[in-house]
Amino acid sequence: MSAVLAEFLGTALLVALGNGVGAGVSLSKSYAKDAGWIVITFAWGFAVALSVYAVGQFSGAHLNPAVTLGLAFDGSFAWADVPGYMIAQVLGGIVGASIVYLHYLPHWAETKDPATKLGVFATSPAIPHTFANVVSELIATFLLVVGILSIGANTFSDGLNPLIVGFLIVSLGMSFGGTTGYAMNPARDLGPRIAHFILPIAGKGSSNWGYAWIPVLGPVLGGSLGGLFYRSVFSGKDTPAFIIVGLVTIVILGLCYKFGIRPNKETSVASKSA
Numbered sequence: 451m452s453a454v455l456a457e458f459l460g461t462a463l464l465v466a467l468g469n470g471v472g473a474g475v476s477l478s479k480s481y482a483k484d485a486g487w488i489v490i491t492f493a494w495g496f497a498v499a500l501s502v503y504a505v506g507q508f509s510g511a512h513l514n515p516a517v518t519l520g521l522a523f524d525g526s527f528a529w530a531d532v533p534g535y536m537i538a539q540v541l542g543g544i545v546g547a548s549i550v551y552l553h554y555l556p557h558w559a560e561t562k563d564p565a566t567k568l569g570v571f572a573t574s575p576a577i578p579h580t581f582a583n584v585v586s587e588l589i590a591t592f593l594l595v596v597g598i599l600s601i602g603a604n605t606f607s608d609g610l611n612p613l614i615v616g617f618l619i620v621s622l623g624m625s626f627g628g629t630t631g632y633a634m635n636p637a638r639d640l641g642p643r644i645a646h647f648i649l650p651i652a653g654k655g656s657s658n659w660g661y662a663w664i665p666v667l668g669p670v671l672g673g674s675l676g677g678l679f680y681r682s683v684f685s686g687k688d689t690p691a692f693i694i695v696g697l698v699t700i701v702i703l704g705l706c707y708k709f710g711i712r713p714n715k716e717t718s719v720a721s722k723s724a
Contacts, residue, residue, distance in 0.1 A: 456508035458538040465546025467497035477557040491623035499616030516673030520595035523677035543641015564655025571642035573631035580710030587668025595676030633665035
């Protein structure tokens with residue numbers, strides 16, 4: 451299997467399992483309805499672990515453009531392979547979300563709230579606030595990339611690494627997921643949001659594109675900074691890119707703070723989906 455195909459299939463599996471628990475917990479007449487945040491965080495952790503087990507041997511199982519950028523900035527991944535990985539990841543997100551749509555086909559019409567349906571596919575903030583929402587996604591993704599690189603620096607029994615990464619996802623979801631739904635992954639949010647837009651979901655309402663840039667920008671900044679921070683601080687390899695990306699991040703956050711308009715009420719999705 452090629453690395454790009456592995457990223458496509460791995461991300462599709464990740465989103466199918468992850469968004470699938472969002473559907474089970476949120477959609478009407480599902481036996482799992484209202485199972486709660488703990489179920490969601492553990493299900494996402496296991497989704498990541500199983501997806502890494504599935505394709506890690508072929509591509510390294512990034513499954514996330516922010517992770518791909520972080521590893522490239524860290525120097526452990528070739529920049530030439532970054533575009534192909536990212537495209538495959540977003541396309542995998544679309545396919546994975548489409549699988550969830552088909553699996554829960556009768557439940558969309560039974561669920562009346564359009565925001566709940568969107569919450570199965572894409573993230574939203576508990577409190578709409580542009581600056582705070584970007585910072586939340588940045589922090590969570592920064593810790594994700596630093597955590598992945600730190601786990602990779604340790605020696606475990608054969609085959610244990612993906613499970614440890616899964617528990618990292620659980621920990622991040624419990625600690626930092628309550629603000630924005632911890633996308634931490636542009637492909638996990640943008641791909642399913644595109645699927646929500648194009649699929650004939652009964653009574654689906656808007657795909658809320660006004661918020662869609664936040665779970666892309668925040669993880670991209672956080673993942674890039676995470677990779678550069680690990681390279682500079684943990685590995686002791688000074689790089690001007692750390693200062694440059696850090697300054698660019700400060701400027702972008704400053705613009706978000708000064709000009710960021712609170713998203714409208716549509717941005718806040720009243721659902722329990724991660």
